[in-house]
Amino acid sequence: AVLPVNNLFASQRSPQDFLPLAPEDPTKVPGQGPSPLGKRSPFESPVRKPSDISSRTPLQDMHGTITPSDLHFERHHAGIPTIDPAIHELLIHGLVETPIKFTLADLKKFPSVTRICFIECAGNFRTGKEEMTPQDILGLTSQSEWTGVMLSTLFNEVGIDPSAKWFLAEGSDAAVMTRTIPLSKAWDDAMVVYAQNGEAIRPEQGYPMRLLLPGFEGNMNIKWLRRIKLSDEPYMTREETSKYTYPVKDRIRMFSFELDARSIIIYPAYPAKINKGYVQIRGIAWSGRGKVEKVEVSTDRGQTWQIANLQEPVLSKAHTYFRYEWNWDGDATEILSRVTDETGYLQPTLQQLIEARGPDISGYHMNPVTAWKINKDGTVLFKAEPLK
Amino acid sequence: AVLPVNNLFASQRSPQDFLPLAPEDPTKVPGQGPSPLGKRSPFESPVRKPSDISSRTPLQDMHGTITPSDLHFERHHAGIPTIDPAIHELLIHGLVETPIKFTLADLKKFPSVTRICFIECAGNFRTGKEEMTPQDILGLTSQSEWTGVMLSTLFNEVGIDPSAKWFLAEGSDAAVMTRTIPLSKAWDDAMVVYAQNGEAIRPEQGYPMRLLLPGFEGNMNIKWLRRIKLSDEPYMTREETSKYTYPVKDRIRMFSFELDARSIIIYPAYPAKINKGYVQIRGIAWSGRGKVEKVEVSTDRGQTWQIANLQEPVLSKAHTYFRYEWNWDGDATEILSRVTDETGYLQPTLQQLIEARGPDISGYHMNPVTAWKINKDGTVLFKAEPLK
Amino acid sequence: QANQSIKRSAKFGFGRTVGFPEIAAWDIDIRPDGMGLPKGRGEVKTGRLIYAKKCAACHGADGKETTGVKLLGGALVSDSLSGRKVKTIGNYWPFATTLFDYIRRAMPYNLPGSLNNEEVYSLSAYLLFANKVIKADVVLDAVSLPKIIMPARKLFVMDDRKGGKEIK
Amino acid sequence: QANQSIKRSAKFGFGRTVGFPEIAAWDIDIRPDGMGLPKGRGEVKTGRLIYAKKCAACHGADGKETTGVKLLGGALVSDSLSGRKVKTIGNYWPFATTLFDYIRRAMPYNLPGSLNNEEVYSLSAYLLFANKVIKADVVLDAVSLPKIIMPARKLFVMDDRKGGKEIK
């Protein structure tokens, strides 16, 4: 289990790259004094992998469950708006007694609530080649400690008409992103959050306020939230019809909000190289439907499964770190993980998903068990199973 | 309970300061695309308050329990060393079977463990004037999700001689900081950690590795750890004799490791201004001896006490967020909080501490109940009680 | 964990009550039944002209993908339901109202919110025509647009996963 | 939470066994019983000269605080046990070995680790003399240094808090 320093971002940084200078004996040189804001060590530079429309969290580098805010994945449909928090308002209207606009300062006056949960893009799964890292495969999921106000608190404030069954949430970005959400989610655990990991929510995550729908498709957690409208029927917006829908046999499934349980081993994973002997297998598991009940790891290509250790505390709809102590005998093999959530759902194989949904299976809500191939020389490759 | 945007750092930034430009209607302007690393909103700039020797976490701005890594308090005695993680080694020797040096890569091969806990400077208490923020009074405490290896794992690896009762821990900074710690802490919950909030530990917190002694004086959690020596008696280093000791009546108490339970209201607090009516009182409570059992809040100068809500999950030796729903009738008053930990210890008043320790009471291990004065105009001031 | 659902009839009184004009300025959503559609009308031939000027650069001259050419905004037009490889308005969009709503709020990508209602009706007409959903002479307005039955409508089903053990 | 104490007799085998010379290079600690003290010796008068050159700038010409002058490194010298306001070597340090250990590892602040053992013995001698702990003619070495009984020694007690309800 060699995890050499600076291998973490091997894909971004070659060993030839310039490394900063450090004194040979740091005990002989007084160091820099205190400062208003800390910085990373110049020897560490974790990065998201950006594309035109998203950027991915370096899961393989995560030693815990809270994603550093500047490494939280991004997905936006018209870029990150710059919003003046003194001007921004949230309007709640439609089937309500009193339409009200709330400023950020207003929101902060309401009872505040904090919860840790993941946000994951519904399209979070890539495959195709062996040289893929956890970040490449599943980097569109991140976890934060969110603080804000329960949506139910705001809904009680405006007064909800009994005929309301849905609410439209709309962003203040250039896509004016819109999704319809069942009202029941508001009475369950939806929040409007303004803080992330203790401080103000980051611009990429919706500054100054976003909707938080624990366990639901990332896209529905409308960022830069400016409007909520109560309605008796859904709006069939572009993001809930043209996008975030997927073929299931001869039909197209829409309004599939909950993200089914999944897991991934993040170590050892490409491009790590391991040695014979003790190897701690590490990964994360989560479910949009509640708590992780158990994670099983197989080190023999899925023939037998062993229970992994779950890092306490195990929270609902939250990335849960798991670990499994392995002694690698040096033979080529495949290692896999699978999660069972508290509803009894067991993470399926790709084959099971294809059987359930048909051969036209697409990129949304794909949560198959993923395997890593361990070669005799200790190198690790992604087992990129074909989609058909 | 007005908490206007940007009031958070009122002490650092005056309203006249330049604020960034934002488009009048952000829905009409495509925003910036994805990037490798996120940034704060230009409208938010939380900062630590640095002195020559330390910097303080802006507790009043914290909406959760995990301190953003770049806002973690600092205390160092000879500055922050720059350490090349490829060269740095940790030596464990003394009363051991086999003296061993571990590189960072070696440490990462061992079974890893994650835990959330606070680190607090034993000298974390300032008083003296009414215009003090929670950051000024108690900013030398912060909380992170730490990952590393149990010290017991490393001790099993080197083999501990039965005569060993203490271990010396030494840093690689220019102070070559040294403290002696009872061996029992290693068999209990001590760790050598290399990750903080998911990523590599920050330079100010000991990059590439530090000792973590949950609940013990911050100073003992030796940063930039380079050496551990097992011994049958303590070393009486400068930091455990000349410093981190304090008068208790006619004696000087040394080796007082555990930080007794304490709490502080962080909202409303100076310089906030509140309005008549609903105000959510918020704060943090913690104990170096285990879990927070309960937090009580008084809104009538300590005459009566009510139970505050504790944010779940409540973890051992961890900052625990509490909230209390208050209706302010507009009269001048004082608000206070006090914590009871799972050992039954109730946070004392300053008077009780003076009674217990005598009038020479000093800056270490001072955990008195602190009060905020609410004036009729809604302004809030620290009730700076005199130390004698 | 955090879901202490706070039900209270007493109001906190924070926020600012707003009236019709202020709501109307933001109230841009459109429902499948046509609720929210503004006054105005649009024709295919006007739409074709606007499309050429404001949309073709990113979605192609005829809205279709040509092999080897990557469209910045993707294809919008397809011939039939059979070729489901490229998902477009013609073969994948269940409601015509979505088209009006989406174009008005988000397009053109470089100048979102810049089209007036007549332009949006016209573009919707042109794109529905190009996708063989309507004839060349159909005029779109708040009454006719929601009546259009989209070819893909019948394919769409609400989520039928029920949670629990089943893989679906 | 995280404390699954892992007791195993089997070794993981990670890390590198090191021998005496490599350990010795880092093994700078000194115990109250003198264990760790190196060869060499130092005298008050030599110490006074080194102090003036390398220490006085931050700790004052005579190691004492003068009203109105903020010493960068604080006072090191006091006259008696009575004036406990300024905590110094003379009135607050329980062990003389700590002085040698601390000066060698951390002083002078701007050039830590730059003093040789003879210099450290000499500085320790001078500072103990200035604090009226030893006479001007005492020679410090590995044998004599740990024998010094510091005035404050008798004041120090181990933590007597026992946890639980008691405020102490």
Ligand code: HEC
């Ligand atoms: C500068 C490039 C650009 C221009 C000009 C542009 N578009 Fe787009 N269009 C895009 C992009 C990019 C997307 C995908 C947006 C996203 O990521 O959600 C898109 C998406 C669309 C879609 C949704 C397609 C689907 O299947 O979901 C429609 C409809 C559309 N555009 C219509 C138009 C119309 C009509 C115009 C002209 C008024 C126009 N576009 C001009 C770039 C452009």
Ligand code: HEC
């Ligand atoms: C450039 C400034 C500077 C110089 C030069 C300097 N010191 Fe210091 N000294 C300090 C500072 C600053 C501290 C406090 C360090 C800390 O924060 O832990 C200190 C602390 C000390 C202490 C501990 C005091 C206590 O009560 O805990 C001793 C002893 C000491 N110095 C001795 C010396 C000696 C001997 C020399 C010369 C060889 C010296 N110093 C040179 C700045 C200096």
Ligand SMILES: [Ca+2]
């Ligand atoms: Ca998303």
Ligand SMILES: [Ca+2]
């Ligand atoms: Ca085998």
Ligand SMILES: [Ca+2]
């Ligand atoms: Ca400290």
Ligand SMILES: [Ca+2]
């Ligand atoms: Ca009153």
Ligand SMILES: [Ca+2]
């Ligand atoms: Ca409308």
Ligand SMILES: [Ca+2]
């Ligand atoms: Ca020694």
Ligand SMILES: [Co+2]
């Ligand atoms: Co998405």
Ligand SMILES: [Co+2]
């Ligand atoms: Co300190």
